[in-house]
Amino acid sequence: MLFRSVGLRNTQQRSAVRSGGVLNGPPRFLHPSSKQGQKRRFVLAGVTNVGLTNALLQLLLVSPVISVGLATLLSQVFNGIFGYAIYGKIVFNAQGMRSDCSGMRYLALMGLMWLCNWTGIELLKSANFSASVSGLLMIAPLAGISYIIQKNWVFKHQ
Numbered sequence: 206m207l208f209r210s211v212g213l214r215n216t217q218q219r220s221a222v223r224s225g226g227v228l229n230g231p232p233r234f235l236h237p238s239s240k241q242g243q244k245r246r247f248v249l250a251g252v253t254n255v256g257l258t259n260a261l262l263q264l265l266l267v268s269p270v271i272s273v274g275l276a277t278l279l280s281q282v283f284n285g286i287f288g289y290a291i292y293g294k295i296v297f298n299a300q301g302m303r304s305d306c307s308g309m310r311y312l313a314l315m316g317l318m319w320l321c322n323w324t325g326i327e328l329l330k331s332a333n334f335s336a337s338v339s340g341l342l343m344i345a346p347l348a349g350i351s352y353i354i355q356k357n358w359v360f361k362h363q
Contacts, residue, residue: 243296247352250291255344258284266336273336277323285315297360310359317354318347 258280265276289311293299299307322343329339 246296250296251348254284254288254291255348257287259340259344262340263337266340273326274323277319277326281315281319281322285311292355293360297355299360307359314351314354314359318351322347
């Protein structure tokens with residue numbers, strides 16, 4: 206009788222209500238348990254994380270008193286703290302993140318990303334790109350590397 210009182214006649218609507226689902230809620234790919242939306246969630250979380258991290262990096266690169274190495278290190282620390290929680294929980298639906306070695310693996314990945322970012326920016330600067338443009342050009346390759354390593358090594362056993 207509940208179904209008639211709220212006007213649910215469609216079997217899909219009744220099924221959604223029975224299973225605790227939400228009608229007209231967010232798309233399924235946004236749910237952390239959905240394997241199908243993992244790349245899309247990574248991109249959405251990544252856009253947020255990269256936007257905030259790169260804003261910090263750009264501010265630090267403009268400063269005449271902060272070296273490229275320190276600027277990339279500080280932005281990578283921010284990226285790592287913010288990213289571990291977002292990617293682990295929202296993208297890869299990791300369980301027991303405090304009790305396994307995924308934190309150490311993520312830390313190793315952040316170290317690798319920092320070295321790649323620093324090296325890439327320095328190489329692009331030597332090719333007459335500005336530090337800011339170089340930082341922007343490094344986003345896509347680092348994101349691709351990060352996704353592959355997180356999926357296959359950092360959160361693989363989750």
